[in-house]
Structure formats: C-alpha cells, structure tokens
Amino acid sequence: MPESSTDFLSVAVGLFILVLLKKIFDSWKTTKGPYPPGPKPKFLIGNALDFPMNGIGQHFMKVGEQLQSGLVHLNILGNHTLFINKKNIADDLLEKRARIYSGRPHLTAVEALGWDTSNILIMGYGDEWRKHRKVAQQHLNKRQTRTYEHIQLRHLHKMLHRLLYSPEDFLQHTEVLSTAVVMDIMYGYQIDRHDDPANVAAEKMVALAVSLMLPGGALMNILPFLRHLPAWIPGNIAGKGVKDCLVWMHEMRDIPMADLRKRMDQGMATHSAVSACLEKNAASAVDTDPDAERVMCNIAWASYTAAVETTVSATGWFFYAMLLHPRVQRKAQAEIDSIIGAGRLPTFADRPSLPYIEAIYREVMRYAPPLYVGFTHSSTEDDWYDGYFIPKGTSVFANLWAMTHNEGVYPDADTFNPERFLDEHGELNDDDNILAYGFGRRACVGKHVASATMWITIVSVLACFMIEHPKDEQGNEIEVDNECEYLGLVMRKKPFKCRFVPRSEGARRLVEEATLDVGTSQTHFL
Numbered sequence: 001m002p003e004s005s006t007d008f009l010s011v012a013v014g015l016f017i018l019v020l021l022k023k024i025f026d027s028w029k030t031t032k033g034p035y036p037p038g039p040k041p042k043f044l045i046g047n048a049l050d051f052p053m054n055g056i057g058q059h060f061m062k063v064g065e066q067l068q069s070g071l072v073h074l075n076i077l078g079n080h081t082l083f084i085n086k087k088n089i090a091d092d093l094l095e096k097r098a099r100i101y102s103g104r105p106h107l108t109a110v111e112a113l114g115w116d117t118s119n120i121l122i123m124g125y126g127d128e129w130r131k132h133r134k135v136a137q138q139h140l141n142k143r144q145t146r147t148y149e150h151i152q153l154r155h156l157h158k159m160l161h162r163l164l165y166s167p168e169d170f171l172q173h174t175e176v177l178s179t180a181v182v183m184d185i186m187y188g189y190q191i192d193r194h195d196d197p198a199n200v201a202a203e204k205m206v207a208l209a210v211s212l213m214l215p216g217g218a219l220m221n222i223l224p225f226l227r228h229l230p231a232w233i234p235g236n237i238a239g240k241g242v243k244d245c246l247v248w249m250h251e252m253r254d255i256p257m258a259d260l261r262k263r264m265d266q267g268m269a270t271h272s273a274v275s276a277c278l279e280k281n282a283a284s285a286v287d288t289d290p291d292a293e294r295v296m297c298n299i300a301w302a303s304y305t306a307a308v309e310t311t312v313s314a315t316g317w318f319f320y321a322m323l324l325h326p327r328v329q330r331k332a333q334a335e336i337d338s339i340i341g342a343g344r345l346p347t348f349a350d351r352p353s354l355p356y357i358e359a360i361y362r363e364v365m366r367y368a369p370p371l372y373v374g375f376t377h378s379s380t381e382d383d384w385y386d387g388y389f390i391p392k393g394t395s396v397f398a399n400l401w402a403m404t405h406n407e408g409v410y411p412d413a414d415t416f417n418p419e420r421f422l423d424e425h426g427e428l429n430d431d432d433n434i435l436a437y438g439f440g441r442r443a444c445v446g447k448h449v450a451s452a453t454m455w456i457t458i459v460s461v462l463a464c465f466m467i468e469h470p471k472d473e474q475g476n477e478i479e480v481d482n483e484c485e486y487l488g489l490v491m492r493k494k495p496f497k498c499r500f501v502p503r504s505e506g507a508r509r510l511v512e513e514a515t516l517d518v519g520t521s522q523t524h525f526l
C-alpha cells in the first residue's frame, strides 16, 4: 500500500476513535431521566453488539417481550435508537406527537448525494419536505390514483402475458410491473423490459444507496469531513460509492426526462405528472412557481426509490403465500368465478364485490410488511414518554413486524390466514388500517397506488393461473424454503421457484386478447 494511503488510514482511524469517544461520553451525560428499557449497554461500545445484521424486527420484538416493554432502547456507539413494538405507542408518539417524531436521521452520505434536498423519503422535516410532500400528495392521493387505473391495468396485462410465456422469470416480471407503473404515472415513460436502461440505472443506484444510507454503511456518516476526499483515494469506498451512485442517479433521471421532452416536442406525449407540470409552466408566463418544476421532478424520480423494492417485496410474499396455501387459492378463485365469471379479466370496479381477495391483500401486507421496521424517523426535540426520557436525535423505528405479529391482536400470527380479516358472514371486518404503510406525517404517500397495484395483481393472477410447486425431472414436487433476505430495511422472500399454470384455455385466451387490446405486440415486451 502506498505510504500516503497508510498515513491517511491511520489519521482516519485515529479521528474515528476520537469522534466516537466524544459521542459516547456526550450520550452518557444526560441526567434527564431513565431511558426506556433495553439490553444492558457495555462499556464504551454500548449496545453495538446487540444489533443483529438482519432480522432486526423479529429480534427486537423478542427483546421487548423479554423486557415486557413496548419500547426497546439501545445506545449504539453514542447513537440513541428506539424500537416501538406496540401500535398504541406508535400512535402516541408518531401520530399524536408527529411534530417531534417526523424527522429523518442526518447522514453525511445523504447530503453528499444531495438527497437531503431532493429525495422526499430521506429529507429532514421542514419547509423543503412540506413543499415536496404537498406535491406528492397532489399526484398520489386517493382520487388522483383512480385516474391511473388504466395505466396499472395495461402494465398488469403485460405481466400476465409474460407469465404465460416465461413463468420462470416471474420475479423479474413483478419488478418490471412496479417500475413501469411508477415511471408511466410520473413521466409517461414506457418500461417493457427488465434491461431497460432507466430501470438498470435505477436498480444500480438503489443498490448502492441502500448501503450508504446505513449509519455505519459509510465511514463518512461517522467522520463527515471524509466526504471532501477525492473518490480515487485508495480505501475511500464510500466516496467511490457516492460518485457511482450520482452517475446512476443522473442516468435514471435523465433518460425518462429526455424521452418526455422529445415526445412533447413531437406532440406525442401522453398525460403524466411531469408533463402536466411542464405544460402548466410553459402556458403561463406569469404567476408560475419557479420551483414547481424542480419539486415535481424530484418527486418523480424519488418515488421510484420508495415504490419499487416495497411493491416487489409484497408481490413476492403474495406468490409465496399462495404456493404454500392452495386452499386459499381455491377459495379466492371460487369467489372470482362466482362474481366475475370466466368470460373476462378482473377490473378495479370489481374490488368492492370481492371481500376474500381484499382479505388476501390485507393478510399479505400483515404477514410480511416489506419495510418491516418502517423507515427510520428521528426525534427533533427531547421528549418524555411513560416516565422514560427520549433524547433529541434518537433514531426511532416503528417495528411493523412486532405490531403485525402481535399474538394478542393476530392469533397464530406466523400463519397466513386471510380469514382473520373477515367476520362470520364472510364480510370484511373493520381492521382496514394497513400498518405496513407506516405512521404519522411520514406515512407512505404512495399507499393508494401501492394498494391498487397489489390488488389488481392478486386478483388477476388468481383469476388466470394456479400457482404451484416446482417439480423435479421425475415430476416430484420440490419444497420451497421459508428464508428471506434483506435489502437495507426491506425484507424480501429469498428468490424461489414456482409454476404458473393457466387455469384454462379460456384464461389463456383472455390474457392473449388483453395484450392485443393494449396494442402491444408480443415481441415488444417479452
């Protein structure tokens, strides 16, 4: 290793230790009250070793049960962290005291990427976030989402077609569906292939960003001055990560924007959130908000970062649950056949008439909430709750896993059972609050789009296919494991195999006809 980089590493490690010690001593200085219960901290490192790499939702649910507490507090190298395991406490803190608990942790890597002012998901709580949230709400509210149904249906029909011809790639098809819906709503940009350049850039960007966003994922999050070091310096992994991430981010933003501007110039642009904003600005020379375009474009690309992995995770868990529960599939298909029949594909108008399908949707979101500990909130003031002190700057996680697996509320919680959302007459009960979308002012702003995409996927796949176990060469069924994997805070089912068998020739014909209706040739999107 060259001498200069050895020197650099020694200085960086020395500073790292100093900063750490200061943080740890600062975090001990408080005399304001006891922290909420938690594992006993060790000298200097606090609870650093009590934090598992994966499965934090499940782990801190157990810790909370052992401590008989709905709150679990940790001090990780001087950073206060709080897991909320009970819904009533999340309501008290994240909803009723939203003014204090709507921040996001400050990370240097986020600043280096410019995401503190451009990505609503990770922005601090303040005027800039409010401005972005307002625009996001305008385009993603319940009423507006109804106007996107034709977009969702069109992309869903393409996915059904792909399931006919390359069922083994079903996980890729769900990725294309979730990306295509968001990119179409935002830019009118058409994604029909997994290797679409905007999709590839977006995937690479998210993969890099996820590791940089973790507090310990980049050294610069602990030693902020490191962000100013050139990316080429050996050992500056985070610096290189930020540089590459910026390249992919610009690519994913520029490709759909360039495509949209070209279509607008040619008079060929379909209506989209961004085109509407650009047209409005172009039409009114006076009284325009000069910032409107910037904020709209930020919402457009940032929606991708919030929407895709979550929707893909939920769809993956749906396929897996169906594979394990043929009884649920048969019951759902009986409901579809009795209400819709075999002569057409489902539409959104069918939603109120299909309680069992709705119950499956609710159960998928309960059984495996994709952001299983929510997204990190950060407190912006000192606070006290139930006699415990919660210092300003605490990272707060709504442990959605613990809340959706609370045996007192959802008995036999690890079992997939849609009936838990139905009453004795088979009608939906009043448990319609989908906890998987989070709490308070930072709750998922895209939940209506997500709900519609999930629902139409569930009902349409069940209307057309049997989801069955894979078979070996001798025709014996192969068991599928129950392992999951973690991408940052997203929990996904580990890739698995299953078969999509068309329910009938009629179902196959309906899928073929639906894709002819959308005017897309088979080769265009296979």
Ligand code: HEM
Pocket (backbone or CB within 6 Å): 120, 121, 122, 133, 136, 140, 182, 302, 303, 304, 306, 307, 308, 310, 311, 314, 369, 370, 371, 374, 375, 376, 377, 398, 436, 437, 438, 439, 440, 441, 442, 443, 444, 445, 446, 447, 449, 450, 454
């Ligand atoms: C099944 C799919 C989805 C799930 C489970 C989900 C869940 C969540 C959760 C738990 C949060 C964080 C809430 C918190 O901080 O307490 C969130 C935030 C967010 N979601 Fe979703 N989401 C999904 C799909 C979508 C879609 C399709 C969009 C956009 C079209 C979207 C846009 C956003 C945005 C912009 C935020 C950040 C809101 C803010 O910080 O103010 N999400 N989502």
